[in-house]
Structure formats: C-alpha cells, structure tokens
Amino acid sequence: MPGRIQLVAIVGAAVLLLTVLEMVRRRRLMERYALLWLLSALVLLGLGIWSSALATISHAIGVIYPPNALFFVAIGFVLLLLLHFSSAVSRLSDQSKLLAQRLALLEERLRRQEQSVGGLESAVSSERTEELARVPPD
Amino acid sequence: MTGESSYLAVVPAYNESATIVAVIEELRRQAPRFDTLVVDDGSTDDTCALAVEAGATVIKLPFNLGIGGAVQTGFLYAREHGYDFLAQVDGDGQHDSIELERLIAAMREQAVDMVCGSRFLTDDHRYPAPISRRTGIHIFAFLLSRIVGMRVSDPTSGFRLYNRRAIELFARDYPHDYPEVEAVLMLHHHRLSMYEVPVRMYTRGGGISSIGTGKSAYYMIKVLLALFVGLARRRPVAEPGDRAPVSAEHGV
Numbered sequence: 001m002p003g004r005i006q007l008v009a010i011v012g013a014a015v016l017l018l019t020v021l022e023m024v025r026r027r028r029l030m031e032r033y034a035l036l037w038l039l040s041a042l043v044l045l046g047l048g049i050w051s052s053a054l055a056t057i058s059h060a061i062g063v064i065y066p067p068n069a070l071f072f073v074a075i076g077f078v079l080l081l082l083l084h085f086s087s088a089v090s091r092l093s094d095q096s097k098l099l100a101q102r103l104a105l106l107e108e109r110l111r112r113q114e115q116s117v118g119g120l121e122s123a124v125s126s127e128r129t130e131e132l133a134r135v136p137p138d
Numbered sequence: 139m140t141g142e143s144s145y146l147a148v149v150p151a152y153n154e155s156a157t158i159v160a161v162i163e164e165l166r167r168q169a170p171r172f173d174t175l176v177v178d179d180g181s182t183d184d185t186c187a188l189a190v191e192a193g194a195t196v197i198k199l200p201f202n203l204g205i206g207g208a209v210q211t212g213f214l215y216a217r218e219h220g221y222d223f224l225a226q227v228d229g230d231g232q233h234d235s236i237e238l239e240r241l242i243a244a245m246r247e248q249a250v251d252m253v254c255g256s257r258f259l260t261d262d263h264r265y266p267a268p269i270s271r272r273t274g275i276h277i278f279a280f281l282l283s284r285i286v287g288m289r290v291s292d293p294t295s296g297f298r299l300y301n302r303r304a305i306e307l308f309a310r311d312y313p314h315d316y317p318e319v320e321a322v323l324m325l326h327h328h329r330l331s332m333y334e335v336p337v338r339m340y341t342r343g344g345g346i347s348s349i350g351t352g353k354s355a356y357y358m359i360k361v362l363l364a365l366f367v368g369l370a371r372r373r374p375v376a377e378p379g380d381r382a383p384v385s386a387e388h389g390v
Contacts, residue, residue, distance in 0.1 A: 024367045031364050032315055035356075038363070095201050102200045 005067045009048035017041035036084055040077035047073060143222040147172040147238070148212030150205055150296075151229030152179040155188055158229050162192040165227065168236040172225060175215055179208040185229075205296075206317035213300075213309040224300045233297040237337045241299040244335045251304045251330035254290075254322075255297035255337035274358055278319050281365060286326040291334055293319045304330055319361050323368045 020037045023029035029037075047054045047070055058069035147165050151158050158176065165174050176189040180202035189196045197211055209226060216224045225241065227233050233255065241253045258279075275294050282290045296318055300308065307328055313320035325332055 021367065024363070025370050030314060031360050031367070035360065035363065098200050 006048060006051060009067070009070055010045065013041055013045035013048050017045060033084075033088070036077075036081055040074075040081065043077070044070070044074060144220070145169075145172045145223045145225065145242075146212070146216050146219075146221040147174050147225045147227050147235070148209065148216070149174065149176045149189075149194070149227050149229045150179060150208040150212070151176055151181065151185050151189070152202065152205075152208070153181045153183050153185060154229040155181075155183040155185045157231040158185050158189050159192045161227065161229055161231055161235075162189060162194045165235045166193070168234075169225075169238040172238065173221075175212055176229070177208045177211045179203055179205070204315055206312055206314045209317065210308065210312040213305055213312065216305050217309040221305065222302055224305050226296055226298045226300075228296050232339045232341065234338055234340070237297075237335075238299070240335055240337070241297075244333055245299055245301065248331075248333045250333040251301050252325055252332040253299045254292065254332060254334050255295055255339075256292035256334040257295065257337060257339045258291040259334060259336035260338060270354060274354065277358075278361065278365075281362075282319060282322055285323065285365070285369065289334075290322060290332075293322050295339075297337060297339070313364065316357055316361055320364045320368060323365060327368070327371070 017038070020029065020034055020041060024031060024034045047057070051066065054066045054069055057073070058064070058066040061069060061072065063069045063072065147169065149158070149161060149165075154161075162174055162176070165172060174194040176185075176194045176196045178186040178189065178196055178198040180199050186196055186198045197215065199208065199211065203211075212224065212226070223242070223245075225238055227235060227238075237255065241255060244250075245253045258275075275292065278293045279290055282293045294316075304325065307324070307330065308321065311324070313324070322332065
C-alpha cells in the first residue's frame with residue numbers, strides 16, 4: 001500500500017479509536033454501544049498497519065488496489081453499525097410506546113381515584129354544613 | 139446504629155417464578171428486620187403475582203431493564219423511603235438470607251459502606267461454578283484488587299449490604315449492564331469503603347441465569363472495557379486526609 005494512503009488510514013482509525021474511548025470516558029457513549037465501534041476502529045487500525053493482511057484480503061475478494069479493500073471493510077462495518085442502531089432504535093421506540101401507555105393508564109387511574117376521594121370529601125363537608133345549619137343559633 | 143434503623147431487602151427478579159416465593163418466605167423467617175421489596179424486571183411469567191401473594195412489596199418494571207436498572211430501582215426506593223440499610227439478595231435462591239445478620243454485624247464492626255458476601259473466602263464450596271465462570275471471576279478479582287488496593291475475592295457477588303452513603307451514591311448512578319464489578323470500582327472512586335465476608339452460595343434453584351454461556355465473552359469484554367475506562371474517569375475531589383462527599387457525575 002502506498003505510504004500516504006496508509007498514513008491517512010492509520011491516523012483516521014486511531015482518531016476514531018481515541019474518540020470512541022473518550023466518549024465512553026465522558027459518558028457520552030454507553031459501553032453497550034461502544035463495543036462495535038471499538039471493534040471497527042481496531043480492525044481498521046490493524047489493517048492499516050499490517051498491510052500484508054490487507055493485501056491478502058484484497059486478493060481474496062478480487063480487488064486489485066489494496067486500499068480499496070480497506071474501504072470495502074470499512075463500509076462493511078458501517079453497514080453493521082447502522083443495522084445495530086436500527087435494532088436499538090426499534091427497541092427504544094417500542095419501550096417508549098410502552099412507557100407512554102403505562103403513564104396514560106396510571107394518570108387515568110389517579111384521576112379516577114382523585115375524583116372519588118374528592119366526591120367523598122365534598123359529600124362529607126356538605127353533610128357537615130347541613131348538620132351545622134340544623135344547630136339552632138344561640 | 140440503634141434498633142430503630144430501617145432495613146430493606148431488595149430482590150431483583152426476572153422470570154423467577156420457581157423460586158421467588160421461597161426467597162420471600164425465607165427472608166421473612168430468617169431476616170425479620172428487613173422489609174422485602176421485589177423488583178420484577180419485566181418478567182413474562184407470574185413472578186409479580188406470586189411475589190404480591192407472598193406478601194412482598196413489588197415494583198413491576200414495564201420492560202426488562204437488566205439487572206443494573208432493576209437494582210437501581212431498589213436504591214431509588216430505599217432513598218425515597220429513607221431506609222438506613224439496603225441488602226441485595228438474588229431472586230433465584232442462591233443466597234442464604236440467614237447470613238444477612240452476619241453482613242450487618244460486619245458492617246457494624248468494620249464501619250464500612252458496603253459489605254459483600256464472597257463465595258471464595260470459605261472452604262465450603264457448595265457453589266460449583268463452571269470453570270470458565272470461575273476463571274472470569276478470578277480475572278476480575280485480580281484486576282480489581284490491584285486497582286482498589288485491597289483484596290476483592292468475589293467482585294461479581296450480588297449478595298451485598300449497603301449503608302445510607304452507598305444507597306445515596308448508587309441511587310444517583312449505578313452501572314448499566316453487568317453492574318457488580320463496576321460498582322466496586324465506583325465505590326472506590328467515591329472514597330467509600332467495603333469489606334468482604336465469607337458466605338455460602340447455592341446453585342440456582344430454578345430459572346436461567348441472566349448470563350448465558352454465549353454471553354460470557356461479551357460480559358468479559360464489556361466489564362473489562364468498563365474497568366479500564368472507569369480508571370480514566372474524572373473522580374470526585376477530596377480534601378487531603380478527608381473522605382470525599384458522595385457525588386456522582388450526571389447525565390448519561
């Protein structure tokens with residue numbers, strides 16, 4: 001692999017790796033979602049440094065120019081990550097739907113309880129006023 | 139610590155209908171000073187109904203949050219209701235609730251913020267963990283002991299007693315997926331202390347472990363990542379020679 005493109009690949013993968021680690025450290029990224037990112041960054045970094053492995057891969061998949069094989073691997077990881085996030089988003093939207101439903105049911109139940117308690121209180125207080133009204137003033 | 143202290147036993151349960159009733163009844167019989175809170179982590183069986191019937195307070199989560207989210211619900215409940223001590227007891231019957239008194243005694247004697255039951259400090263190996271899991275646990279134990287500067291023999295044990303300070307800390311911030319190992323590290327970063335007591339553990343009475351064999355590798359990698367990243371996290375500032383106030387970073 002030509003020197004300049006190799007350097008670019010290595011620097012790019014290293015920056016990605018450090019960014020992911022830093023985001024985990026700052027809690028901008030949960031470990032659960034960082035693992036696949038870390039795997040991608042490590043593999044890309046590895047292929048960038050170890051160019052004979054990249055040459056083997058490019059030969060195996062019939063790519064003449066090895067750096068293109070790096071793009072191929074990178075796009076593979078991007079697709080994998082996108083699928084991973086789509087499944088995560090599906091799960092999250094399912095959960096938020098469930099939360100909204102539970103919350104709405106709970107609010108309805110609370111409202112009904114408040115109404116029945118309120119009704120009871122007003123009944124008690126009106127009874128009390130009637131009682132007071134019946135007491136003859138001195 | 140007087141007799142007026144209040145104690146809460148938190149039992150995280152995910153599809154534990156085979157054992158949950160026995161666990162609740164044992165707690166009532168063998169650890170009567172504890173109130174029992176079952177956190178049903180979105181079970182799809184009748185764990186919730188059985189626990190209510192057995193007389194426990196039950197919080198049913200609307201979907202599965204994982205063990206970290208379930209246990210943290212217990213910490214939130216304890217903080218909200220002003221409990222002084224919280225014990226975490228698994229819902230699968232592998233912990234012996236009679237040993238809670240020993241955890242309490244150890245917390246009193248050692249004046250620590252968390253007491254942890256360890257299955258590796260005793261000669262009585264009634265807990266025949268598979269060799270792969272034991273190896274994993276020992277790797278964590280080795281790393282964690284180096285990091286926190288004291289021997290931690292069983293960092294994955296979920297049989298723990300926490301005091302008020304630890305409850306405050308973990309109600310605010312508790313690790314997500316496989317929390318036990320990371321929780322020890324957090325405790326250390328926040329200058330809280332811990333102590334281990336030998337306990338017996340049994341094999342699971344029923345149900346399936348939250349960690350299947352296929353997930354073990356993922357578990358190892360995730361916890362190792364959390365450990366090493368946790369090392370580089372910003373820590374609460376402490377005055378020299380002073381214990382830092384409990385604080386946690388906000389926002390995830």
